[in-house]
Each structure stands twice: as structure tokens, then as C-alpha cells.
Amino acid sequence: MYKSCLNGLAMGLLLAYVCKGQIEVDLQRFIDQHVSKVRPLAVQCNLAEWEAATTGSDQAYRRAADLRLQIRRIYSDPNDFSYLKGLKASGQVKDPLLARQLDLLYNSYLENQIDPDLLKQIVDLATAIEQRFSTYRPVLDGQKVTDNQIKQILRTETDLEKRRQAWLASKQVGGQVAGDLVKLIKLRNQAARRLGFDSYHTLALTVAEQRVEELDQLFEELYELTRAPYAQIKDQLDRTLAAKYGIEPGQLRPWHYHDPFFQEAPDIYGLDLDAFYKGKDLRQLASRFYAGIGLPVERILERSDLYEKEGKNPHAFCTNIDREGDVRILCNLKDDQYWMDTILHELGHGVYELYQDPCTPYLLRQPAHIFTTEAVAMLFGRLSSDPLWMKQMLGLDQQQVERIQGPCRSYARLRQLIFARWTMVMYHFEKQLYADPDRNLNRLWWDLVERYQLVKRPEARDYPDWAAKIHFTIAPCYYHNYLLGELLASQLHHAIARQIGNADIDYVGQTAIGRYLCQYVFEPGARHRWDQMIRLATGQALTPQYFAQQYLSAQ
Incomplete structure (x- = not known):
């Protein structure tokens, strides 16, 4: 009887293991099929949006809208959602990468389960x-x-x-x-x-x-x-x-x-920093800076559209066309501080996308959250009005630095x-x-x-x-992410300064910055929830503490 019970228990455990294994095999098959449908549409949509933004083509705008609708129809499938919902509720997916992809898929389908008429x-x-x-x-x-x-x-x-x-x-x-x-x-x-x-x-x-x-x-x-x-x-x-x-x-x-x-x-x-950027090649400055911290951006810049032209979108942005290395930015560069901030900012988004781990599953090959990529972009955009950075990149003398340091702060x-x-x-x-x-x-x-x-x-x-x-x-229920991005930018700045061992870091030529961001922020992609990523990257939960240290004390 005792032996019989053990045999029965062993058989039950084996069946449970096989069942669990089959569930994860089925989920992987679902993900593979899903990606095979979504990825080509997403690439076509991103290319159409890029064409629309760079040319103003009505045809490209219509094509992009049609492709967005096709993608949305995939995520509105009630049978797929029912499958994902049941699987998530069961708690039987234990593999971390599969479980994370399940979470992201569930959320993407959930927001599209709206009655078509409504x-x-x-x-x-x-x-x-x-x-x-x-x-x-x-x-x-x-x-x-x-x-x-x-x-x-x-x-x-x-x-x-x-x-x-x-x-x-x-x-x-x-x-x-x-x-x-x-x-x-x-x-x-x-x-x-x-x-x-x-x-x-x-x-x-x-x-x-x-x-x-x-x-x-x-x-x-x-x-x-x-x-x-x-x-x-x-x-x-x-x-x-x-x-x-x-x-x-x-x-x-x-x-x-x-x-x-x-x-x-x-x-x-009375702060006017434009004079320091007059006649400067902003593209070259940005390229030299990012290369100096170990994050070369020429691959991005070669595909980008950087200068004004008829019909082009006036608003700067970054886009990841295929999650396989085709990352681009759109700017309308002029030789002033605003556009120096902008190109550094957009390339901040760009390096986050470009330096994702190519071995990460497609669905996880993206920033941990929209505000985490904003944080990286803000971290770098801020440098355009940082006197220490300007001294190194623009060749300011000490007298010029001292003249603008107080007003800048x-x-x-x-x-x-x-x-x-x-x-x-x-x-x-x-x-x-x-x-x-x-x-x-x-x-x-x-x-x-x-x-x-x-x-x-x-x-x-x-x-x-x-x-x-x-x-x-x-952009309903989105605006708060801008402030979360500012908080995280300050928290990342503190973590980087701690890594470098210099509270007054100017960032220029510091390859350790690129290594840190790649290891703790870029390469993990969306493998972790944003809050877990921040803990792993900085050792703390998201906190206003470092934003307060950086900006709230009297100068």
C-alpha cells in the first residue's frame, strides 16, 4: 500500500510536470505565431510613419493608419485574449521569460478588448x-x-x-x-x-x-x-x-x-547659451560625445533625417523600425542650444533601442517602460546646458564657465x-x-x-x-510619465556618479557610463518590470530623493 501510494504520487508529479511543460510549449508556439503576424506589419507601419514624417505624403499617412488598424485588429481578437487571460490566471507559466512575455501580451490585448462600435x-x-x-x-x-x-x-x-x-x-x-x-x-x-x-x-x-x-x-x-x-x-x-x-x-x-x-x-x-553653439556642427558634436562614452551612434545618424525641408514634421522623435538595429531619429537642426538638447535627447532614446540584447525575445526587445526611455533621453539632453559638459565639448575657457555656471544652475x-x-x-x-x-x-x-x-x-x-x-x-493618462522620467534621470545620474566616483561628472569620454547603461538599463530590455529594472540598476526603488538633491537645494 505504501509503495503503491508512492508510485501514485510519483505518477501524479510526472503528469503535472508534463502538463506544465506542455502549457509552456503551447505558449511559446502562440508567441511565435503572434510575432510572425505582428512583426512584419510593425516594420511596414514604422516605415510608412517615417516616410510620412519626412515627406508629408498623404499616401504614407493613409498607409500608416491602415497598418495601425491591422495591428490593432490582431490585439482585439477575443479568443486570443481568453487564452491569455486563462493562462495568466492559472499561474502555471513559471519560465521567467515566458511569464514576462505573457504579462506584456495580456496587457496589450486587454486595452483592445473594446466593443468595436464603442x-x-x-x-x-x-x-x-x-x-x-x-x-x-x-x-x-x-x-x-x-x-x-x-x-x-x-x-x-x-x-x-x-x-x-x-x-x-x-x-x-x-x-x-x-x-x-x-x-x-x-x-x-x-x-x-x-x-x-x-x-x-x-x-x-x-x-x-x-x-x-x-x-x-x-x-x-x-x-x-x-x-x-x-x-x-x-x-x-x-x-x-x-x-x-x-x-x-x-x-x-x-x-x-x-x-x-x-x-x-x-x-x-538673462541666460543665452545659443552663442556658444553658433556655427557648431551639432551632428558631429553629438556623434563625438556618444562615441566617447562607449555608445557609438553613427549607425543611427546614417539612417536619420536631421535638417529642415519642405513637408517634413517639425517635431523631433526617435523610432525603432524593426527591433533589429534599424534605429532612426528625426530632427530639424539649427546651431542653437535647443537643438543641441534635442539631438542629445533623441539619441538617448536611440541608444536605448540600439543597444538592446539581440538574443532577447522580440516582445521583450524594448524599453522597460515609456518613462524609462524618457529618463535616459532627459539624462543626456540636460547636458546641453551643463557648463562642465560645454567646457569639454565646446572648448569654453574657465572664465566663460564661471560666468554661466550660476545662471545655468x-x-x-x-x-x-x-x-x-x-x-x-x-x-x-x-x-x-x-x-x-x-x-x-x-x-x-x-x-x-x-x-x-x-x-x-x-x-x-x-x-x-x-x-x-x-x-x-x-495622450490620455500619460503626462505623469514626463515627471517620472525626470526623477529617474536624476536617480541614474546619481548611480553613474557613484560608479565613476565623481559627483561633478561631466560625462565626456567616460566609457564606464556606456558600460553601466548597457548592462543595467539597455540590454535587459523589458525582461523586468520597470520597478524591478530600476532596483537592479540603482539599488533602490524609484525615489524623488536624487531629483531633490540635484534641483531643490538652494544654489
Whole structure:
């Protein structure tokens, strides 16, 4: 009897092992078949998008849209999703690489399990709103004006009434789209609730492997860290601007700042770095820098489109065509600091993509998260206004470095504090927008602006100023990732400085930087969740601590 029981137990264990093995074999077969369908479409789509961006071809735009739809149809297959959902719930996939691919596939399918009719309503309405943003021109003094003209007025005009009218004009589009935007929010919520989520906000974070509680904690911690330094620097800024306009600081209103949402730092330090880049070959500078840290980028630059031409997209970006080494960037280079920042930034995305481990499975051959690639791009883009980097790369003498060092640090601190507080407005507003789109959103917006940005609302203002921000339409529940990228960039900077043994590292010629990033950030790809990758790369969870060290202490 005892022997019989042992034999029975052994047979049961063997069957369980065989069953588990077959489950993983079946999953691998599913992945192989899935990749064989998705990969060629993705390559064609990326090439079509590249052609569209570099030529403005209507035909290329249509081809890219059609290919995106074909890819989305694959991920909307309910039978595939049912298989993945059951497999994930069973917990029987133990192989780490297979389990990770299962997680990513499940999330990709989950966000596409929307009723086709409802999905069409969402896509059509979002497209209509986006088109209205693209074509609407606000009216100022009886004339239609562009966003750039409004921003120029807010940067330079000293006539306070003209500033006020320009700011009001910047919000006109909000009144045009607010009603439809609320409808869009409700449609997205309807889709999310059919999938078992309380709101679209929760769904969007879930498929991005983020949790509301986690983000709330990070943002609250950063709010407390920035409370005193932001209040101090905002008071200094207000005094400077009030003196310029001949009013008291308490009289300042939104139109007294230098952009429609006070998301950018006004230039109150007289800092002009463009002269140092005048006549410089930015392509050559970027190539030399990246080669010097052990991350050559000529393969990227040879395939890239770097200079202005008719019909070309004005916005810079990086694209990975095939996850097999065809990485490109689009820029419109001019010899100034902005475009030095931009090419360093886009090549930061580029090296993250280029130096993935080619042996990693296709589905995992991508950044751990959208904000982790933003972090690397920000880490390198920041260097364009770093006096120590500029000294090494541009040949500045010590007198020039000393002249710009103080203003550079002060402006970087102001810029990061203002952007952090602005992002808090966006994150908290969007969360509450999806929680209750029927509440008084106009008042909620200004409550949050006053709390986080310390900007006073206009008297008796009841207008959908919030709706003038296009991100609520085209990039829902995404904006917080920009700030997470800034936090991680500072955390990576600290880890690199620790590796090098130099807190004032200028990055130039430091091949250890390339080795560190390849080993801990690039080559792992998406093998680990973003939070695990950060722990492995820096020894800690994502924290605002190093952002605070870098930017919040008084200079």
C-alpha cells in the first residue's frame, strides 16, 4: 500500500510536470505565431510613419493608419485574449521569460478588448477633437493668430492688457472642444467599465504596469519635498515679474507668466547659451560625445533625417523600425542650444533601442517602460546646458564657465520646480476628471492650479481653460510619465556618479557610463518590470530623493 501510494504520487508529479511543460510549449508556439503576424506589419507601419514624417505624403499617412488598424485588429481578437487571460490566471507559466512575455501580451490585448462600435465612437470623436485643435486659430484684436504668436506675446509684451487678451485667446479652443471632450471621457470610462475597471484612468495605468496608489505616494512625497523651495523660488519670480510690469506681486495673474499654462520657466536670469553653439556642427558634436562614452551612434545618424525641408514634421522623435538595429531619429537642426538638447535627447532614446540584447525575445526587445526611455533621453539632453559638459565639448575657457555656471544652475532649478508643480496639476486633474466628469471641472482646474502652482485664478472666471490642453485628447493618462522620467534621470545620474566616483561628472569620454547603461538599463530590455529594472540598476526603488538633491537645494 505504501509503495503503491508512492508510485501514485510519483505518477501524479510526472503528469503535472508534463502538463506544465506542455502549457509552456503551447505558449511559446502562440508567441511565435503572434510575432510572425505582428512583426512584419510593425516594420511596414514604422516605415510608412517615417516616410510620412519626412515627406508629408498623404499616401504614407493613409498607409500608416491602415497598418495601425491591422495591428490593432490582431490585439482585439477575443479568443486570443481568453487564452491569455486563462493562462495568466492559472499561474502555471513559471519560465521567467515566458511569464514576462505573457504579462506584456495580456496587457496589450486587454486595452483592445473594446466593443468595436464603442471603439469606433471613441476613435472618431478623438480624431474630430484633435482636428479641431489642429485647425482652430484663436482671434486676437479681430485677427486670427497662431499659438506661436500668442507665446511670443507672453514672452515679450509689457503692455498688461495685451498680455491678458493674448492669454484669454489661448484658451478659446477650450470652449470649442470642452463639451465633446467630456463626452470622450465618458466613452472611455464606459469602455473601461465593461472590462471591469472603475475608470479609464485605472485601466490606462494598469496596462502600463502602474498603480494609482503608487503614483499618488510618489507625487505626494514630491509635493512635500518641493513645498518650501517652490514657494521660495515662486516668490522670487513673482517679485521679479511684478517689478518688470510695475505692479504688486499680489496682482499677478496667469497672463503675467511666459506661457499659457505656466509650465515653462520664464528667463529671468538673462541666460543665452545659443552663442556658444553658433556655427557648431551639432551632428558631429553629438556623434563625438556618444562615441566617447562607449555608445557609438553613427549607425543611427546614417539612417536619420536631421535638417529642415519642405513637408517634413517639425517635431523631433526617435523610432525603432524593426527591433533589429534599424534605429532612426528625426530632427530639424539649427546651431542653437535647443537643438543641441534635442539631438542629445533623441539619441538617448536611440541608444536605448540600439543597444538592446539581440538574443532577447522580440516582445521583450524594448524599453522597460515609456518613462524609462524618457529618463535616459532627459539624462543626456540636460547636458546641453551643463557648463562642465560645454567646457569639454565646446572648448569654453574657465572664465566663460564661471560666468554661466550660476545662471545655468539657477535656471535649471527654476525650470524643474515649475515643471514638477505643473505636472502635479495635470496628474491630479486627470485622475479626478475620469472619476467624475460631471463635476464642476472649471472650478476644479483652478483649485489645483492655485494649490500646486501658486497661481491666482482670474476673478469670476468660469470657462473650460483646462480643455485647451491637447494632451487630454491625444495622450490620455500619460503626462505623469514626463515627471517620472525626470526623477529617474536624476536617480541614474546619481548611480553613474557613484560608479565613476565623481559627483561633478561631466560625462565626456567616460566609457564606464556606456558600460553601466548597457548592462543595467539597455540590454535587459523589458525582461523586468520597470520597478524591478530600476532596483537592479540603482539599488533602490524609484525615489524623488536624487531629483531633490540635484534641483531643490538652494544654489
